[in-house]
Amino acid sequence: MLVAAALTIGLSSQVSSRDQIKIVGSSTVYPFATVVAERFGKTSGFKTPVIESTGSGGGLKLFCAGLGTEHPDITNASRRIKMKEVKKCTKNGVTDITEIKVGFDGIAMANAKSAPMLELTLKDVYLALAKDVPADPEGNTVKPNPYKMWNEVNPALPAKPIVVIGPPPTSGTRDAFNELAIERGCKKFPGRKALKKSNKKLYKKQCRSVREDGPFVEAGENDNLIIEKLVADPNALGVFGYSFLDQNRDKVKAAKVDGVFPEFEAISSGKYPVSRSLFFYVKNAHASVIPGVKEYVREFTASKAIGNDGYLVPKGLIPLPEGERAKFEKDGKSLAKFDAKVLQKK
Numbered sequence: 001m002l003v004a005a006a007l008t009i010g011l012s013s014q015v016s017s018r019d020q021i022k023i024v025g026s027s028t029v030y031p032f033a034t035v036v037a038e039r040f041g042k043t044s045g046f047k048t049p050v051i052e053s054t055g056s057g058g059g060l061k062l063f064c065a066g067l068g069t070e071h072p073d074i075t076n077a078s079r080r081i082k083m084k085e086v087k088k089c090t091k092n093g094v095t096d097i098t099e100i101k102v103g104f105d106g107i108a109m110a111n112a113k114s115a116p117m118l119e120l121t122l123k124d125v126y127l128a129l130a131k132d133v134p135a136d137p138e139g140n141t142v143k144p145n146p147y148k149m150w151n152e153v154n155p156a157l158p159a160k161p162i163v164v165i166g167p168p169p170t171s172g173t174r175d176a177f178n179e180l181a182i183e184r185g186c187k188k189f190p191g192r193k194a195l196k197k198s199n200k201k202l203y204k205k206q207c208r209s210v211r212e213d214g215p216f217v218e219a220g221e222n223d224n225l226i227i228e229k230l231v232a233d234p235n236a237l238g239v240f241g242y243s244f245l246d247q248n249r250d251k252v253k254a255a256k257v258d259g260v261f262p263e264f265e266a267i268s269s270g271k272y273p274v275s276r277s278l279f280f281y282v283k284n285a286h287a288s289v290i291p292g293v294k295e296y297v298r299e300f301t302a303s304k305a306i307g308n309d310g311y312l313v314p315k316g317l318i319p320l321p322e323g324e325r326a327k328f329e330k331d332g333k334s335l336a337k338f339d340a341k342v343l344q345k346k
Contacts, residue, residue: 018069019291021049025059025076026172027221028105028241029278032312033076036300039311044299046292049074055221056172063281064089073286073293077279078105078172078241086340096284099338100297100328102306104318106242106267107177107274109164110252115234116158118255122273125257126185127153128162129216131209139189145211162215165226166239176276177239178208181257184273227251242267243316268318278317284335294335301325301332 023033030053041048054062056077063075064085081099089097109125111118127133128150132142150157167174186207187193196203210216217236219226226238227248237255242262245254254262258273266272280300287293299305305312308319319325330336 020047021074021290021292021296022069022072023049023051023074023076023280024054024062024072025052025074025280026056026078026278027053027167027223028078028173028243029076029102029280031243032102032278032315032317033280033300035312035315036296036305040292040296040299044292044295046295049292049296051076053221055168055170056175057170058221060085060281061088063283064092064094066092067094067283067285069286069290071283073283073290074296075281077281079175079276080279080343081281081338083340083343086343094283094285097338098282098284098297098331098335100280100282100301100332101320101324102278102280102300102317102328103312103320104267105276105278105316106262106272106318107173107180107239107276108242108245108262109237109239109255109257109274110230110245111237111255112230112234113251113253117253118157118237119259120157120255120257121154122181122185122258123188124150124154124157124185125181126183126188126207129164129210130182130186130207131211132206134189134191136191138191139186139193140191142206145213148215160235163217163233163236164215164239165217165219165229165236167223167226168218168220171221172276173239173241174210177274178210180274180276182210183207241316242318246316264318281338282332282335284337287335297332297335298329301329303329 033051037049037051056079059075060081063072065071130145133145135141135143147153148161149159150162151159192207223240223244226240230236230238231251260266260272262272267275282297304310306319307325313319
């Protein structure tokens with residue numbers, strides 16, 4: 001109690017040096033958070049929060065670095081916090097955080113409108129982009145990925161070079177894509193699936209690692225840059241969140257994945273296979289001393305923002321079921337402490 005009180009007093013003495021909420025994190029959540037922040041700044045009486053797009057991993061690294069006004073109050077994430085990040089937070093005194101899930105997003109694979117529409121399977125995605133691929137039909141052994149052309153992966157695909165432009169390792173989109181697309185494609189091979197039971201560490205390394213020999217091109221945390229590159233190169237395929245696809249349908253079109261387009265209903269129902277949840281995390285020690293943190297959280301979790309008819313839905317956010325949304329609205333109001341034990345159950 002004395003330590004907590006000392007931290008609060010220490011933070012309170014610094015409030016005069018920062019009277020504006022500082023937010024970092026996911027480039028996918030960034031557009032939604034920006035809309036909330038602008039509305040909040042205009043209607044609440046508090047200053048508009050400052051938001052920096054650092055990627056989910058980069059944001060959590062900054063968020064977990066410590067307490068004090070030099071550290072961010074909130075971080076956005078397009079994947080759930082990892083246990084190793086919770087441990088880093090704890091090591092640096094960030095022991096009380098609140099997790100808020102705000103909605104769903106699909107990770108689209110898309111190309112220029114002028115290019116042919118692609119129909120991919122998760123197996124195709126894995127064989128095209130994994131660092132190591134099966135060396136035998138069952139996938140009992142692996143070899144460095146030799147494939148350079150799409151038709152080498154699947155004869156039904158075009159005889160064109162594999163060029164996929166996507167986010168860097170610090171991005172939550174990249175983490176989710178590796179897990180939801182590449183790993184699921186990897187498990188299509190019995191030998192790879194069996195490896196998960198016998199050597200989980202090796203399985204993760206081999207089934208989630210992206211090739212580094214050229215066909216996968218990192219484009220940084222700016223999804224708009226990926227759109228520009230796709231327009232400039234009709235042979236290229238891009239990886240980014242549904243909201244960017246939705247906002248740029250005049251420039252790009254989505255590929256089918258396992259026969260399903262990344263559309264609103266398909267993502268919300270889970271039918272589209274490369275779908276994920278979107279989050280933000282609140283540093284509760286800051287919430288009592290940085291002006292507006294509690295009020296911003298209430299704005300973001302309200303039905304008027306993220307409900308079925310919320311103002312973020314036209315921006316591309318896919319809402320949670322009402323019961324789940326209400327649960328996170330309640331958590332936001334009380335700043336419910338996140339229990340890291342849920343991560344151990346995964």
